[in-house]
Structures are given as structure tokens and as C-alpha cells.
Amino acid sequence: MFKLWASIKKDLLLLTRDKVGLLLMFAMPIVLAILIAAIQNNTFKIVNDNKVSLSIYNNDSGAISKQFVSAIKDAGMFNLNEFNKQFNGKDIVAEMKETDALVTILIPANFSSQIENKSKVLSAMVFKDLGLGGDSVETNKSTVDPITLYYSPVLQATFRQSINGAIRSSLQVIENKQLIKNLYTLVDENKSSSTLEDGILNSQIKINEIAASRNGARNIPNATQHNIPAWTIFAMFFIVISLGSSVVKEKLNGSFVRLKTLPSSYVISLISKQITYLSVTLLQVAVIFTIGIYLFPLMGLPELNLPSDLSALFVVSVICGWCAVSYAICLGVFSQTQEQANGLGAVSIVIFAAIGGLLVPSFAMPDSFSVVMKLSPLHWCLESYYGLFLEGGKLKDILMSIIPLLGITFALQLISFWGLKRKNLI
Amino acid sequence: MNTAAVDIQDLDFSYSNPPHTCFTGLSLKINSGERFGLFGPNGAGKTTLMSCMTGLLPYDKGSLYLLGTEIKKHPKEIKKLIGFVPQDLAFYQELSPIQNLDYFGALSGMDSQSIKKRSSELLEVLGLTEVKDKAVQKFSGGMKRKVNLAIGVIHNPALLFLDEPTVGVDIQTRHVIINYLKELNNQGTTLIYTSHQLSEAQDLCYDIALIHDGKIIEHDSPENLFLKHKEKDLEGLFIKLTGKNYKEENV
Numbered sequence: 075m076f077k078l079w080a081s082i083k084k085d086l087l088l089l090t091r092d093k094v095g096l097l098l099m100f101a102m103p104i105v106l107a108i109l110i111a112a113i114q115n116n117t118f119k120i121v122n123d124n125k126v127s128l129s130i131y132n133n134d135s136g137a138i139s140k141q142f143v144s145a146i147k148d149a150g151m152f153n154l155n156e157f158n159k160q161f162n163g164k165d166i167v168a169e170m171k172e173t174d175a176l177v178t179i180l181i182p183a184n185f186s187s188q189i190e191n192k193s194k195v196l197s198a199m200v201f202k203d204l205g206l207g208g209d210s211v212e213t214n215k216s217t218v219d220p221i222t223l224y225y226s227p228v229l230q231a232t233f234r235q236s237i238n239g240a241i242r243s244s245l246q247v248i249e250n251k252q253l254i255k256n257l258y259t260l261v262d263e264n265k266s267s268s269t270l271e272d273g274i275l276n277s278q279i280k281i282n283e284i285a286a287s288r289n290g291a292r293n294i295p296n297a298t299q300h301n302i303p304a305w306t307i308f309a310m311f312f313i314v315i316s317l318g319s320s321v322v323k324e325k326l327n328g329s330f331v332r333l334k335t336l337p338s339s340y341v342i343s344l345i346s347k348q349i350t351y352l353s354v355t356l357l358q359v360a361v362i363f364t365i366g367i368y369l370f371p372l373m374g375l376p377e378l379n380l381p382s383d384l385s386a387l388f389v390v391s392v393i394c395g396w397c398a399v400s401y402a403i404c405l406g407v408f409s410q411t412q413e414q415a416n417g418l419g420a421v422s423i424v425i426f427a428a429i430g431g432l433l434v435p436s437f438a439m440p441d442s443f444s445v446v447m448k449l450s451p452l453h454w455c456l457e458s459y460y461g462l463f464l465e466g467g468k469l470k471d472i473l474m475s476i477i478p479l480l481g482i483t484f485a486l487q488l489i490s491f492w493g494l495k496r497k498n499l500i
Numbered sequence: 501m502n503t504a505a506v507d508i509q510d511l512d513f514s515y516s517n518p519p520h521t522c523f524t525g526l527s528l529k530i531n532s533g534e535r536f537g538l539f540g541p542n543g544a545g546k547t548t549l550m551s552c553m554t555g556l557l558p559y560d561k562g563s564l565y566l567l568g569t570e571i572k573k574h575p576k577e578i579k580k581l582i583g584f585v586p587q588d589l590a591f592y593q594e595l596s597p598i599q600n601l602d603y604f605g606a607l608s609g610m611d612s613q614s615i616k617k618r619s620s621e622l623l624e625v626l627g628l629t630e631v632k633d634k635a636v637q638k639f640s641g642g643m644k645r646k647v648n649l650a651i652g653v654i655h656n657p658a659l660l661f662l663d664e665p666t667v668g669v670d671i672q673t674r675h676v677i678i679n680y681l682k683e684l685n686n687q688g689t690t691l692i693y694t695s696h697q698l699s700e701a702q703d704l705c706y707d708i709a710l711i712h713d714g715k716i717i718e719h720d721s722p723e724n725l726f727l728k729h730k731e732k733d734l735e736g737l738f739i740k741l742t743g744k745n746y747k748e749e750n751v
Contacts (some may be wrong), residue, residue: 076606076611076612077606077607077609079606080602080603080606080607081603081606081607083602083603084592084595084599084602087594087595087599088594088595091595091635092594174583260625288737311555315518315676327588327589327590327592327593328586328588328589328590329590329592331556331588331590332584332590332591332604332651332652333607334555334556335554335555335579335582335583335584335661336604336607336608336610337576337577337579337580337607337608337609338579338607338609342607375730411643419705446631491610498557
């Protein structure tokens with residue numbers, strides 16, 4: 075036991091001397107978590123909370139275009155900026171570039187009269203089809219000049235499509251309203267019943283929204299809940315730089331050789347390294363989670379909400395940390411130089427993070443990546459954490475993510491042991 | 501009865517990758533309390549033989565007893581009794597001498613009190629007390645060599661293997677190291693030493709062996725070997741016995 079304690083003490087002392095390693099293990103992931111969370115938080119806000127700022131250039135002075143603008147306002151998705159001047163496309167593009175506006179629509183001149191004409195044609199067609207009169211229908215009067223949607227090229231296609239859908243829906247409302255009005259006019263009714271109009275125009279069917287979480291809680295996804303676990307995992311695995319090169323250094327500087335002549339075993343050193351660096355990974359978890367809980371709200375970012383099952387969170391953190399340590403040792407055992415361990419370690423972690431869903435969400439990856447993704451230990455770490463943080467799961471709910479992670483960890487330990495044995499180092 | 505410190509009989513050793521036979525039927529006996537020097541040109545097999553003796557390399561055939569115990573059968577017991585000062589600076593240069601001694605002392609099986617006492621003695625005798633808390637990486641080459649030696653002897657080994665312990669050090673440091681080795685030997689530690697510093701070896705060793713092409717070609721006291729080969733120093737003897745082959749090897 076004294077030998078193990080002496081080894082742990084030595085590893086801790088070496089760790090405190092490794093300033094660059096400490097910086098990579100703590101400062102880098104904290105900065106990344108803050109930066110990425112801040113950036114994503116804005117996107118989440120746009121999706122969840124904020125209204126989209128929409129500029130409307132209305133070249134039409136009729137009543138229907140005003141109704142259309144009002145319908146867009148009623149959709150509740152936009153903050154409108156209205157401009158009732160004559161604008162052309164070039165003016166709008168220049169204006170958007172100057173104001174950094176994301177979305178603008180241009181309502182063409184004669185929009186109201188064209189909608190009016192179109193609804194008259196359509197109502198006449200209805201009457202003709204029903205045999206109620208109207209022998210000839212002037213279908214050439216049913217064309218309406220298009221509404222133009224200008225958007226910033228940085229806007230994501232899905233977001234643009236949802237804006238387009240909201241505008242189309244508003245357009246549908248005023249077109250239908252005008253059609254109903256004309257139908258009533260044709261049957262000599264001056265005014266339609268507002269209840270009937272509302273019944274036709276507005277869907278009365280409710281859409282219930284239920285979050286598919288394990289505990290039934292309606293968690294709104296926010297950047298912190300996504301980023302803190304992801305970058306904590308990244309930080310844990312980045313110990314590869316310090317631990318991997320520490321193993322290589324011991325192999326190269328003769329400490330291994332000296333240890334072999336002592337009444338001790340390198341296995342003690344390996345256990346010591348695992349305990350030391352596992353403690354480091356748990357410290358990383360504590361530091362980054364604490365920052366998420368206390369510092370993020372002060373920075374205007376959403377607070378990190380810890381899962382209800384804290385013991386499961388601890389178990390998952392220990393397993394993730396152990397997997398990271400095992401990977402670093404394995405890399406150290408097989409690397410010939412410190413440069414090799416550092417380079418290969420950093421690049422492999424970035425690749426594992428990319429394919430594991432830390433940099434790009436796994437649902438956004440192509441189907442062909444579904445197998446490759448499962449090879450990344452970071453993927454299983456992330457799945458385990460998300461099971462607790464986003465789905466409100468308990469330990470038993472995330473077993474299917476923990477088991478592969480343990481499998482990878484044991485495999486890495488065995489490979490390291492085999493590598494040391496093969497090189498006659500133990 | 502005086503047990504031999506080292507008793508090697510018919511030792512065979514080969515490297516597997518690339519395949520290369522190092523020794524066949526090598527025998528060597530070194531008495532306890534001896535100051536033994538093993539010399540030979542580069543590639544003669546000195547380091548390999550020392551690696552077999554310290555248990556770093558497992559030999560293929562024959563027997564190798566250290567202090568009366570066969571190393572293959574009781575490696576852990578043997579390792580408690582031997583010390584090794586490798587040619588490389590085999591310790592943690594980021595740490596201080598005292599931190600290195602704490603760690604290697606513990607792994608040698610010592611308790612914290614013994615480590616403390618012994619470290620203090622060693623640092624004093626080797627002139628490292630003033631720098632005991634400073635990181636070794638800032639030390640001169642000579643001071644690093646002293647730390648390397650201190651770590652090898654922290655547990656007071658009965659048998660000490662030294663692979664070129666004074667390589668690259670100034671004359672003053674060499675003097676300190678050699679004097680300390682003599683003192684250790686006076687206290688009963690058997691020294692097994694290799695070096696290319698032949699004048700230093702002549703001053704230190706009572707018993708020498710010359711190894712060449714994996715064979716012990718001479719083994720006696722320096723005085724007897726000088727008489728036998730009509731040479732007046734170790735350097736002349738070395739060149740006489742290995743020089744021709746050495747030149748051929750280099751060609």
C-alpha cells in the first residue's frame with residue numbers, strides 16, 4: 075500500500091509540474107464550453123424563445139395587404155418592421171446588408187387587387203361548378219404577382235423553411251377570407267357570420283406537445299444542458315496529452331528499466347496512474363459542472379440543471395473517466411515518442427468527438443455513420459450523460475450505453491497489458 | 501562459507517528480434533565484497549550480461565545465482581538485495597532529489613522513516629543537501645549523475661550494478677562518486693562496474709574481466725593481468741587483448 079501511495083504522490087507531483095497538460099485538461103474545455111454554449115444558446119433562443127425579426131416592404135396600398143401583414147403578426151412568430159414605401163429588390167438587398175437583417179419580404183404593388191380578382195375568379199368557378207350561375211369565368215385574372223422572401227445566406231435551410239411556412243399560412247388565411255367574402259357577396263349576403271368565418275379559417279384541433287423524457291418532465295433543450303456534458307467528456311479524454319506522454323516518457327527515460335530492477339511491479343505504477351488521472355477527470359467534472367451551475371447564469375447563459383439521480387451521474391462520470399484513462403495509457407504504451415503520443419492523442423480525440431456526436435449531433439449524421447459512431451467511446455459517454463441530463467433517466471435506463479463503454483474500457487486495459495508484456499516492460 | 505556474489509554457469513542468451521546469439525556457455529564467478537570491473541569494446545556484451553544479472557533480460561539456458569539465490573526462481577527476493585545505477589538518467593527530472601529518493605525508496609521496499617534517514621545521509625555525502633528540493637532538470641550533468649547514483653543505493657543494496665556511472669562528468673564529480681563507491685564497498689557492498697574510463701576503473705577495481713564477442717577472455721586481478729600480458733596499465737591491456745578485433749569490427 076505504501077508503494078501505491080508513493081506512486082500516487084509521485085504522479086500528482088509530476089502532474090503539477092505539467093503546466094501545459096493542466097491547461098489543456100482544465101482551461102481549454104472550460105473556454106470551449108463557454109464559447110460553444112454561448113453561440114448555441116442564441117440558436118436555441120431563436121428556436122425556443124425569441125421572435126424572428128422580419129422586415130416587410132409593402133409596395134401595395136390596398137386593404138388586403140394590410141390584412142396579410144396583420145395575419146403574419148398574429149402568427150406570433152415574428153417581430154415586424156414595416157416599411158410602406160416603394161422599394162425594389164436592389165434597395166432591399168442593400169438595406170439588408172446595411173442592417174444585417176436576416177429575413178425580409180416584399181409585397182408587390184397591386185397585391186390587394188390581384189388577391190381580390192383571384193378570389194372573385196375562384197368564387198365564380200365555385201358557383202359555376204355548383205350550377206348556380208356565372209356562365210363565363212375570366213381565369214386570366216386569377217394570377218397574383220409573387221411575394222418575394224429575401225434571406226441572409228447564413229440562415230439555415232430548415233429555419234428558412236419554417237419562416238416560409240408561417241408566411242404561406244398567413245397568406246392562406248387572407249386568401250380564404252377573401253374567397254368566403256366573395257362567395258357571400260355572390261349569394262347576396264352582405265356579411266358572413268364571424269363564427270362561421272372563424273370556424274373555416276382557424277383550425278380548432280389542438281396539438282398536444284409531450285416531451286419524450288423518461289421522467290415525463292418537459293425539459294426545454296438549452297445550450298448548457300447539451301454543451302456542458304459534451305465538453306466535459308472532451309476534457310476527460312484530453313488527459314491523453316498529459317497521461318499518454320507521461321507513459322512514453324517513463325519508457326524512454328529509463329524509469330521503466332529501473333523499476334524492473336526493484337522489488338516492485340509496473341502494475342503498481344499503472345494502478346497509481348489510473349487512480350491519479352481518474353481523480354483528475356472527476357475534478358474536471360466537478361469544476362465544469364460547477365461553472366455550468368453558478369457561472370453560466372452570471373454570464374447570461376442558461377443554468378446547468380443536474381439530473382435527479384446524482385448517484386447515477388457519479389457512476390457515469392467514473393466510468394467515462396476510467397475509459398478516458400484507459401485510452402490514454404493504451405496510447406502511451408504503443409507510442410514510440412512523446413510527439414507521437416501528443417499528436418495522435420489530440421487528433422484521435424477530435425475524430426472520436428466528431429464521430430461520437432460531440433461536435434455534430436448524432437441525429438444529423440448520415441446513416442452510414444451509425445456503425446462508425448458506435449466505435450467512439452465518447453459517443454457512449456455522451457449517450458449516458460444525455461440519458462441522465464436530457465431524458466431524466468436513472469442508472470438502469472442508461473445501461474445500454476454504459477455496457478459498451480465498459481466493454482471498450484476493458485478492451486483498452488487488456489490491449490495495454492498485452493502491449494507492455496510484448497515489449498517486456500512488465 | 502563466503503557465498504559468491506555472482507555465480508554464472510554455462511549461460512546462453514540470444515536476442516530474438518533480430519535473431520542474434522550473445523553468449524553461449526558463459527561462466528563467471530564474482531566473490532562477495534569484491535570491486536569487480538567488466539570491460540570490453542562496444543557490442544562485446546557488457547550491457548547484455550549486466551541486464552541478465554539484474555533480471556532485465558531473461559537468459560535462455562544455464563544458471564545465474566546472485567548472493568546464493570537463483571534469479572529466475574526468486575526474482576523478488578533478489579531485487580531487494582541488488583541496486584542498479586543505469587547509464588541513462590533513470591529518474592524523474594521534473595522532481596527534486598528528495599522526491600525521487602522518496603519514490604524509489606518506497607518502491608525498493610523501505611518505510612518512510614528509513615527513506616528519510618537514508619536520503620539525508622546520501623544527499624549529505626554526495627553534496628546535494630543544498631539542492632535537495634530543486635527540480636533535477638535544472639542541475640548540471642555531474643549533479644544529475646549523483647542523483648542517479650543516490651537512487652540506486654537508497655536501499656543499501658548488498659550487490660550494486662553500475663553501468664558507466666561517471667560518463668560525461670567533470671573530474672571533481674568523478675572523484676566524489678568513486679570515493680563514495682569505495683566507501684560503500686568498505687561497508688560490505690559488492691560492486692559490479694562497467695566503464696570506458698579505464699584509469700578510473702584501474703583505481704576502483706580489485707578484480708576485472710574482459711569480455712569480447714560474448715566471451716570472457718580474461719578474468720583476474722589487474723596486477724596479475726599486467727604481469728601476464730606485460731602491460732603496465734588497463735588501457736594497454738585492453739588494446740592488446742581487444743584492439744585488433746575492435747579495429748576490424750569498425751572497418
